[in-house]
Amino acid sequence: MIQKLLNIDRRWIFLFIFVGVAAAMLFPLPLPIRPSSDVKNVYNTIESIKGKPNATVLLSFDYGPGSEPELQPTAISIIRQCFRNNIKVVGMALWPDAVGLAQAAFDSVSRAEGKEYGKDWTFLGYKTGSVTLILNMGEDFHGAFNVDYRGNKTSEMPVTQHIAKLGSFDYVVTLAAGKTIDGVWVTYAVDRYRIKLGGATTAVTSPDMFPYLQSGQLNGLVSGLAGAAEYETLVRTQGSATRGMQPQSAAHLIIIISIIIGNTMYFVQRRRDRRQSVSGNEGTRS
Amino acid sequence: MIFFKRTLPLVIAFVMGIVAISIYYIPHQAAVDLNDLLSKWDRIIAAFAAFLGVYSLLYLHAGRLKRRQAGWGYSVFVYLGFVVMLTAAIYNNGAGPLVALRKGGAYDWLYTNVFVAADASMFAILSFFIASAAYRTFRARTTEATILLVAAVIVMLGRVPIGALLWESMPELQQWLMNVPNMAAKRGILLGVYLGAVATALRIIFGIERSYLGGDE
Incomplete structure (x- = not known):
């Protein structure tokens, strides 16, 4: 029996996960979401620049559709917070497949908050180069992006005409699925141009970011779906991240229960094997 | 021919490598302008890499189709x-x-x-495979494996709201694990990685590492 349970067909485990996640989605329980200090730091930095003349935040979309469920809710929440506080937002992408996601985020929030393209926000699109693009932006923003995604001149749009270089932004937030936070933004933008940088990343990447958080090179971090849900709590909006906390909690709980059952079976089996080998040895001696 | 295939790329790598490193530390407008110019060149070259990528992908799959590979x-x-x-x-x-x-x-x-x-x-669908792998392989066979297992359970619970519901201090404990033991290990790994990156960059600049030239270099 124990051996059977140890070698259970993995499709049963898939079924448990499916049932657990589906049940959590169908019958959601209200769960407490407490924003962590790293998430609050990003939120508070944006709050601190409201009221400042021409306050502008740069949002870099550095992720693809694979990370959309984790990072898109954060992008939407940050844009919403900026718009509600009359802070201008400039979007850009270091990943080509992020363009559609960025546009979707801007379109939905700008429509809901009644914000105008070119005056309150703009999207610059994707450009190649990554590191070298940041270096160009650090020296001459209008040179690096002379036109936005729609072909408007950045030197003429009210949202970007006051931006001379990367340092002109009041805050930069990178939403990254890969190594762009530490490999590009921290190394080249923060250390060279002394910008204030916040990050949002997938849960799997976030442990890599903690050294930069402690050193202050990254002033805050929204990590994974949980971080996105915390941000939604701060901006008082119940979005997909908040709704995702119930299925994610269920999945984590099932994984933990699986680990406990797996280990219990393993130890019971090991004890049996030992007993059998001891009684076998005694039998041989007698 | 060997000049264009080997000597010239090595000279370009050496000169551009030394120039790029030097201008980073020169606080003069000329160095800043040169850096800006080189960055633009880099971006133009990077844009052409997209065409190379498309060609490489289609060529690879054309070969698979021709050979009726599995x-x-x-x-x-x-x-x-x-x-x-x-x-x-x-x-x-x-x-x-x-x-x-x-x-x-x-x-x-x-x-x-x-x-x-x-x-x-x-x-x-990773969620399904993680659950299956956790059940089958995540065993407390040794002390180290047990520590890892306990830490994983705390982090998994602390990262979701249900953790705080089970025990109020779970998120704080999870945060401590990430901020102290995780970060100590990450710092060590990062130092090793970046020292290795510096060494590899120097090897390329000085022509010791030539595998980027392709062929039998």
Whole structure:
């Protein structure tokens, strides 16, 4: 029996996960979401620049559709917070497949908050180069992006005409699925141009970011779906991240229960094997 | 011929490597302007790499199709996806390829309903495999494995609201694990990685590492 349970067909485990996640989605329980200090730091930095003349935040979309469920809710929440506080937002992408996601985020929030393209926000699109693009932006923003995604001149749009270089932004937030936070933004933008940088990343990447958080090179971090849900709590909006906390909690709980059952079976089996080998040895001696 | 295949690339790598490192530390407008110019060159070269990538991908899959290699059916989908997306992008909802991408067209629809959905689903199914792997292989066989297992359970619970519901201090304990033991290990790994990166960069600049030249270098 124990051996059977140890070698259970993995499709049963898939079924448990499916049932657990589906049940959590169908019958959601209200769960407490407490924003962590790293998430609050990003939120508070944006709050601190409201009221400042021409306050502008740069949002870099550095992720693809694979990370959309984790990072898109954060992008939407940050844009919403900026718009509600009359802070201008400039979007850009270091990943080509992020363009559609960025546009979707801007379109939905700008429509809901009644914000105008070119005056309150703009999207610059994707450009190649990554590191070298940041270096160009650090020296001459209008040179690096002379036109936005729609072909408007950045030197003429009210949202970007006051931006001379990367340092002109009041805050930069990178939403990254890969190594762009530490490999590009921290190394080249923060250390060279002394910008204030916040990050949002997938849960799997976030442990890599903690050294930069402690050193202050990254002033805050929204990590994974949980971080996105915390941000939604701060901006008082119940979005997909908040709704995702119930299925994610269920999945984590099932994984933990699986680990406990797996280990219990393993130890019971090991004890049996030992007993059998001891009684076998005694039998041989007698 | 050997001059163009080996000597010239080595000279370019050496000169550009030394110049790029030097101008980073020279606080003069001329150095800043040169850095700006070199960065623009780099971005232009990087843009051409996209064409190389497309050629390489299509060439690889053409070979699989020709040889009827195992799984060649997937290569058909590569070509199908490439042609359909490219056509939709060029058509651009009737506006043509020379203006910014129009909303609401075939490309937009395919991106949202096929590409985004398929890519997100691929990551979502990881949850099933993680659960299966956790049940089968995550065993407390040794002291180290037990510590890892306990830490993993705390982090998994502390990262979701149900953790705080089970025990109020779970998120704080999770945060401590991430901030102290995790970070100590990460710092060590990062120092090693970046020292290795510096060493490799110097080897390339001084022509010791030549594998980027291709062939039998």
